[in-house]
Amino acid sequence: MFKNNNKIIKLEDMVQSGMHFGHFTSEWNPRMKPFIYGERYGRHILDLVQTYYLLNDLLGFLEKSAAQGKKFLFVGTKKQAAPLIEKTAIACNSYYVNQRWLGGMLTNWKTIQQSLQQLQSFRKAEESGEWDLLKKKEIAKKKRQKLRLEKNLAGLENMKKLPDVVIIIGQSEELNAVKECRQLGITTVTLLDSNCDPYLADWYIPANDDSAATVKFLLSNFQDAILSGEKINNENQQLLNVKQNIKKSSRIKSKKT
Known part of the structure; x- marks a missing residue:
């Protein structure tokens, strides 16, 4: 109770x-x-x-x-x-x-963790201005990948286990x-x-x-x-x-x- x-x-x-x-x-x-x-x-x-x-x-x-x-x-x-x-x-x-x-x-948590690490990597690269050196098509592609990861994994970002x-x-x-x-x-x-x-x-x-x-x-x-x-x-x-x-x-x- x-x-x-x-x-x-x-x-x-x-x-x-x-x-x-x-x-x-x-x-x-x-x-x-x-x-x-x-x-x-x-x-x-x-x-x-x-x-x-x-x-x-x-x-x-x-x-x-x-x-x-x-x-x-x-x-x-x-x-x-x-x-x-x-x-x-x-x-x-x-x-x-x-x-x-x-x-x-x-059941495949290690792979999901890798995707979360990729999301963090995308964010750091975008914030640091690293993406500004890329071609527009490449920037657009990376932004789509980042948005997809955020949509599906945003609620798991702080989950360590x-x-x-x-x-x-x-x-x-x-x-x-x-x-x-x-x-x-x-x-x-x-x-x-x-x-x-x-x-x-x-x-x-x-x-x-x-x-x-x-x-x-x-x-x-x-x-x-x-x-x-x-x-x-x-x-x-x-x-x-x-x-x-x-x-x-x-x-x-x-x-x-």
Whole structure:
């Protein structure tokens, strides 16, 4: 349970965001049956009571993970989710992919790191005026390469190693990311609409992943939990530093005596 949440999560707010609306009944995944309350006008309705309890458990997990110093990667390339993914990840010192998942982004991380190094090299060359010595066609080519790298990798620039937890918005659109996480044993957190597969997620929230209001509501709570955990981690690190300084000071005094 997320203990440090100042906001009280209310079922009525979840309903207002449209979190309970699933896909057409013909599009459902039978594995989602336990999380479906019923159907209305040909669409499945998700059981928000279950979602409520699962969300609270998940927030506790996110807070605990952040308190342990674990790193998060947010993934969501849907049009309605992309800007929210970027904003949330930046706000809680995390990484993100919100344009396109490149094959091997995690399983071939060394190659991605090389691309990130190339992006840094392009920036340095452009800023130093090195490109000014090139022909116009060559400059245009390098700028296109730089823009492409920025578009696809901007959210990974500060990521030095593989993330500990990957938060996925839109499972059906991000199956390549899901598969790579499973292959590497990276913990996943996934929003599950009625057409999704809970068997492919470690932690999940049954929710309407097509609703911008729902995605915003959930990401806001994820952000609060992660920031709370980071605060705990920082406090623990400060306390550890104080203890180490005291020990160091004691050793110096004992040597003098």
